Amino acid sequence: MKKVYPNRIRELNKWKATDELTMISIDDGMYAADNWRLPASHLCVVRAELPNGQIKERSYRLQKAANAFMLQLIANGANFHLMTHESLKSTDFQ
Numbered sequence: 001m002k003k004v005y006p007n008r009i010r011e012l013n014k015w016k017a018t019d020e021l022t023m024i025s026i027d028d029g030m031y032a033a034d035n036w037r038l039p040a041s042h043l044c045v046v047r048a049e050l051p052n053g054q055i056k057e058r059s060y061r062l063q064k065a066a067n068a069f070m071l072q073l074i075a076n077g078a079n080f081h082l083m084t085h086e087s088l089k090s091t092d093f094q
Contacts, residue, residue, distance in 0.1 A: 043084065
């Protein structure tokens with residue numbers, strides 16, 4: 001049986017599209033992160049912004065695998081965000 005994950009797609013489809021940028025504050029980001037639930041089986045989620053503009057997001061159950069991925073990102077000069085059950089942290093290499 002396929003798992004069903006809750007989402008807000010119906011709400012998002014009601015939004016009117018515009019060409020204007022929406023300003024988002026750090027409080028908005030922290031609120032969104034606070035409302036996002038990391039499954040108990042997972043240690044963390046790593047969202048990477050690669051130098052070529054590509055975004056990669058991976059979830060990890062094992063610390064060793066997560067550390068290896070983050071070390072690879074740092075070696076390649078990529079920024080990333082790390083979300084655990086307790087915190088949300090970001091790198092800022094520029």
